[in-house]
Amino acid sequence: MKILVPVKRVVDYNVKVRVKSDQTGIELAGVKMAMNPFDEIAVEEAVRLKEKGVATEIVAVSVGITACQETIRTALAMGADRGILVETDVATEPLAVAKILKALADKEQPGLFILGKQAIDDDMNATGQMLAALLGWPQGTFASKIDIADGTATVTREVDGGLETIAISMPAVVTADLRLNEPRYASLPNIMKARKKPIDVVKPADLGVDVTPRLKILKVVEPPKRQAGKKVASVAELVDKLRNEAKVI
Amino acid sequence: MSVLVLLDHEAGKIKQPSRSAVAAATKIGGDVHVLIAGADAGAAEAAAKLPGVAKVLTADNEAYAHALAEPLAALLVALAPGYTHLLSASTATGKNIMPRVAALLDVQPLSDIAEVIDAETFVRPIYAGNGMATVKSADAKKVITVRAASFDPVPAEGGSAPIEAAATADIPTNSRFISAELSKSERPELTAARVVVSGGRGMQSGANFHLLDPIADMLGAAVGASRAAVDAGFVPNDYQVGQTGKIVAPDLYVAVGISGAIQHLAGMKDSKVIVAINKDADAPIFQIADYGLVGDYKVLVPELMAELERNKPV
Numbered sequence: 001m002k003i004l005v006p007v008k009r010v011v012d013y014n015v016k017v018r019v020k021s022d023q024t025g026i027e028l029a030g031v032k033m034a035m036n037p038f039d040e041i042a043v044e045e046a047v048r049l050k051e052k053g054v055a056t057e058i059v060a061v062s063v064g065i066t067a068c069q070e071t072i073r074t075a076l077a078m079g080a081d082r083g084i085l086v087e088t089d090v091a092t093e094p095l096a097v098a099k100i101l102k103a104l105a106d107k108e109q110p111g112l113f114i115l116g117k118q119a120i121d122d123d124m125n126a127t128g129q130m131l132a133a134l135l136g137w138p139q140g141t142f143a144s145k146i147d148i149a150d151g152t153a154t155v156t157r158e159v160d161g162g163l164e165t166i167a168i169s170m171p172a173v174v175t176a177d178l179r180l181n182e183p184r185y186a187s188l189p190n191i192m193k194a195r196k197k198p199i200d201v202v203k204p205a206d207l208g209v210d211v212t213p214r215l216k217i218l219k220v221v222e223p224p225k226r227q228a229g230k231k232v233a234s235v236a237e238l239v240d241k242l243r244n245e246a247k248v249i
Numbered sequence: 250m251s252v253l254v255l256l257d258h259e260a261g262k263i264k265q266p267s268r269s270a271v272a273a274a275t276k277i278g279g280d281v282h283v284l285i286a287g288a289d290a291g292a293a294e295a296a297a298k299l300p301g302v303a304k305v306l307t308a309d310n311e312a313y314a315h316a317l318a319e320p321l322a323a324l325l326v327a328l329a330p331g332y333t334h335l336l337s338a339s340t341a342t343g344k345n346i347m348p349r350v351a352a353l354l355d356v357q358p359l360s361d362i363a364e365v366i367d368a369e370t371f372v373r374p375i376y377a378g379n380g381m382a383t384v385k386s387a388d389a390k391k392v393i394t395v396r397a398a399s400f401d402p403v404p405a406e407g408g409s410a411p412i413e414a415a416a417t418a419d420i421p422t423n424s425r426f427i428s429a430e431l432s433k434s435e436r437p438e439l440t441a442a443r444v445v446v447s448g449g450r451g452m453q454s455g456a457n458f459h460l461l462d463p464i465a466d467m468l469g470a471a472v473g474a475s476r477a478a479v480d481a482g483f484v485p486n487d488y489q490v491g492q493t494g495k496i497v498a499p500d501l502y503v504a505v506g507i508s509g510a511i512q513h514l515a516g517m518k519d520s521k522v523i524v525a526i527n528k529d530a531d532a533p534i535f536q537i538a539d540y541g542l543v544g545d546y547k548v549l550v551p552e553l554m555a556e557l558e559r560n561k562p563v
Contacts, residue, residue, distance in 0.1 A: 017376045026375070064529045068350070120492065120493075125360055138421070160342075231543060246521075248500045
């Protein structure tokens, strides 16, 4: 079985981002970029499925500018076999990315997609669900455990009240939540090996996909700032403040 | 204009985040209809009482009982021609289903909106809430999930809408519910609680989390956690408050042993009053806390408990 794993290049999760002064978006110039953390979990899961003999080939896909090749290389160093960059300067929305991935699925015929549940830049939490819809495949979102056997994926999902387990028929789309696994660090030899692995580059138009955004960003502003309060010296003072000043207890 | 809101419900009750989604729907304007999928007559009656609701649609099929995405998305798509906006709360259920609906309608969804500007324009957080983006949708239909913490829920009583059976839809059979392991708790749900007491990595172990139980019980609080505490295996993921967990805005948020990573702040910084207890006086959590207490929680939490007991209003 072939697994396709989409990986997104995003601002590194440790970076404190700033809104641009002209309110057109977030300042990305000179900011450290990295693979979306949930996508790392997705790659790790695919690699483990290959190590278990469930998967035979892992293809890492990224949609975006040329520099997304670095993100694909990270996936290749973790154990993906080859990469596809769908190159575009457009800041693509989940709908466009899902259409691109659908077009790639028609060509590549994977048995499974594993995606991160959410990208930490636009926080949409949508691409996996949308891809599943376009393919007409079932979805196992927010997965904390995946078992694959006899054409069925048994997926344990993180839901609001706890955990839920569902069975979905293959082929399917799974999105990774935090506790699915702990991604490995790529070893130096594997980073070297990854340099020799192939990355195909195509354009959205080659796949017949229109990536024009549907949402127009009118402005991006900073959230209202919270004032730092005061330190209290004792528990008694805290309780007094909560009761008599804030009046919340 | 007409809005359909998919409601989360359980055993005859409408979940509070869904009442916030109804509040957002009434801000969009037009007729607000709500959908109760899965046989739950009590929930349909409860939905009929929500102020602002013009009609309750019910889909009494067992196939909808566990809110699987495939059948529910098919149902919403079948009902979509009658509506300009399809909404749900940003719950695990809403987040699972609505993007699937959007793709089937060839629409880019609007995830987790925090404000309604007009019927086409919404504010939503990006980058863990470090930016608030005002976006205008060019799609003919809007598919939206609503950040419940940003909208005061409509009251549970006051309306009297008619209840009707919804048109039926095909039911895909490519997914099946097996089981659920839900955390059993007498406490309020995190997203609905008036008070939240959360622990972080500083709690050092899952066992230590139980030190928060008595104080949570006393305050009628839900217990939450930072991602670091979930990562460390102290508590299950459904405790997680933050960018990729639950978003809460209680009257009082007590952060114990939480340093205050931006990913955590994203989930709680709209709380009315924030209290931080941390032994590191320089922890970033103190920069947003209304009241900070520096010290070892193992000493301070029992002390706080005793003080609350002693100083209980009569």
